[in-house]
Amino acid sequence: MTTKRNIYLQMKSLEAARRILFETFRERLTLPVKTVSVYDAVGRVLATPVSAKLSSPAFHVAAMDGIAVSAAVTFGAAETAPKQLTIGVEAMYVNTGHAMPRGTDAVIMIEHVNELEEGQVEIQAPAYPWQYVRRVGEDIVAGEQLFPRHHRITPYCIGALLAAGVGRVPVKRRPHVILIPTGSELIDWETAADGKMQPGQVIEANTHVLGNLVAANGGTYKRHPNVDDTVAGIRQAVEASVAADCDMILLTGGSSAGSEDYTRSVIEALGRVLVHGVTMMPGKPLLIGEIAGKPVFGMPGYPVSAILAFEQFVGPLLLKVQGLPEQTREQVTVMPARKIASRLGVEEFLRVKLGTVGERIIATPLGRGAGAITTLTEADGIIRIPSQVEGIDAFAPVQAELLRSPEAISQTVVAVGSHDNTLDVLADLVRGAHPVIRFSSSHVGSMGGLMAIRKDACHVAGSHLLDETDGTYNRSYIHKYLPGIPVRQVLSLIHI
């Protein structure tokens, strides 16, 4: 058993580590240009500006159903002095969208045309030139720039591109990431499902989560098969991946210091380590290296650490190499339901549940363990506690980054108290009956529920509290927030 341990001699702040990463790779990572059909272009990023090949409309076209005329012919027409026009000579029937016949420059609405005998119509008012005509290039002029480089194509853009006769566009090839899961303890879920899971084994999930995050940041990904926790095994996988056609490599490591050692020594042997250890929590054990010009990340082993490190480093780098701005989350002011201590020198990413109670958005902290993925799946927001701050006070306003829309949070019923599985059943029933209403329960024990009631920080208290308070307080809230579900049914569910 080795006792040689990695020591984070030069841990970097989040800001410093990000600067090192982006300065090292932003210019060096360039993505080749690819031409794709407009039909498949949504979400792609333009490599060069795109200009219109055709004008839109491509011809003068009628903007109303009626008759096309030369405006000059109609001058002088009035109720008292109607003009007669001959169809096929001075007036041509047109429908909206029809090309204007040669020699015409105005449309008179069919409602204002009196049809006389065969081939003759009468008008009682003049038309002005270009009346009800969409002129060539009114929307798009051939040759003009439609979108600049680095523009990300939306469904709307497809309309403009096709209207301008552009059927193929030059886009950046998506950045390609290889994910290498390392750890002798890793198994696939199928193995676990067969009841063959051995003590100490873990279902490999991180590469699937991070791969999906790569895709959400515009990249493509491939998983390398699970690699045993040996220097030789990791080295072989990394060498093969660096040689492959990819832009970035992510090792999702075991969470032990030993496994970090292996990853670090492989990166040192094949390239160089840029950052080892970031003063963020979760996410601290992140390794950033460079091999043959490609960024190689040793991701932390705990799922929450891996995700938060990804979101601070890998995701933004993926966007930067595509020429896209970093994604920022909407922020709102929230009030923590209780005091939270935090370690000095570390920037903490505290996962919280949010709910609007009265005028305030109340933040209930979730567990802080980096191993608990549910602290992210349950979270509505993240409060970042800066490294020079020792904690945040109960009900003191702080900023939270939102993981769900403000709309969703305003329609969340907040339940605080001891954990009761029937609350999960209730959450499901509510979701079935009212897709817009979310039921969010924080499990902080009965005392936490009592405190929440006292501070007016919840809609529904835990089951024990309902017994003690006769449910009167909560019943009114339930009624307000769960319209359509009989109050009796809600209460009986909570009481089970």
Next chain:
Amino acid sequence: MTTKRNIYLQMKSLEAARRILFETFRERLTLPVKTVSVYDAVGRVLATPVSAKLSSPAFHVAAMDGIAVSAAVTFGAAETAPKQLTIGVEAMYVNTGHAMPRGTDAVIMIEHVNELEEGQVEIQAPAYPWQYVRRVGEDIVAGEQLFPRHHRITPYCIGALLAAGVGRVPVKRRPHVILIPTGSELIDWETAADGKMQPGQVIEANTHVLGNLVAANGGTYKRHPNVDDTVAGIRQAVEASVAADCDMILLTGGSSAGSEDYTRSVIEALGRVLVHGVTMMPGKPLLIGEIAGKPVFGMPGYPVSAILAFEQFVGPLLLKVQGLPEQTREQVTVMPARKIASRLGVEEFLRVKLGTVGERIIATPLGRGAGAITTLTEADGIIRIPSQVEGIDAFAPVQAELLRSPEAISQTVVAVGSHDNTLDVLADLVRGAHPVIRFSSSHVGSMGGLMAIRKDACHVAGSHLLDETDGTYNRSYIHKYLPGIPVRQVLSLIHI
């Protein structure tokens, strides 16, 4: 030439039309359940609640590298009274993530362990029970509900599902939409690219735009080949589509009243018309019908009308049948750069450019024609002018729905003045050098630029104005907003 015209005898308000649509179909459209691999599940919607098959951790596991012990054995250890433990008997080496050996319930960090001769270690402090141990089910308990029905799966969720041993999930089949492009004037872009476009022909784009919007709302789509503008042709296409395995049918019609007639008469012949005409602009000529229980939409022909009608009706219905809440856009308070008149009785969707100038977000209206797709691709937001309002005043605060993030809008350089193609070149250069900075130019003529300067509603005035004002006013703004690009270069570009 027929003169029989559709008359919108019973135009519905946006609200009334939406109510009719949702009440008719929300309950009737049900999507079958499909089981998919967790690996492909991101973005899918759970059809039923999902519960954990395994606990996570599945066993007690070490949370630190060190030795696993029974806490009871360590009681009494102190600096003055160290305890010796025999490896393999009272103490077992473990790494983070290892299963706790049988009989142990605490981990002592390796840093606090003195290694003596072979097989012996010494500790100088006791361990408390469960110290540095992640206990079974700390994150997830087997059997507990992970997510309620109608939950949309995120990348984070994949981590929780796999950790809980869930490899396959029951999701709703995506709603499938068939899009039928109608109109004898339609051609594909390839035909236009060959220079074979005839006067009056139009490149078919609406089904591609709307199909991508279907996908953005969680659906799948298939395009029917272009259909000529005849009752027989449309009828045949609709009958075939209704018989096919789809949930919804969209006809993207010609924009003429004649083509609406055909669509309407086909829907009436095969089913019933629910709504014809909505008092919204653009979007008015929308047709909503029902054939064999399926919603059939006759979408307006103009691209902006088709998109806005989609976003008010088709998109929300797609979300509702999946059990998802309607998407709402973030709203901000903006100040229109000029007075805008609007028709009474019609809810107008005014496309605007937005930019932060000083403390204010200035909204510059784009063109109002429904045929101009660039009024949507260029737009940063939409101001909805209610039907009972005749217009909005210059610089009077109004709400705008955002089409881009507030971050993007705060980093937009606003240029107002006459159209100058070199501004497009500048926009591209800026985007190349600074992915986060957008350059947005509104083409309102030199007088509009002058007004914008007077009202402090722009950063950069049009090229003509620069000559007149010597560029002094604008130079400071350019300098502030385009760091890194030499001012001289920017000005010379604008001056070209």
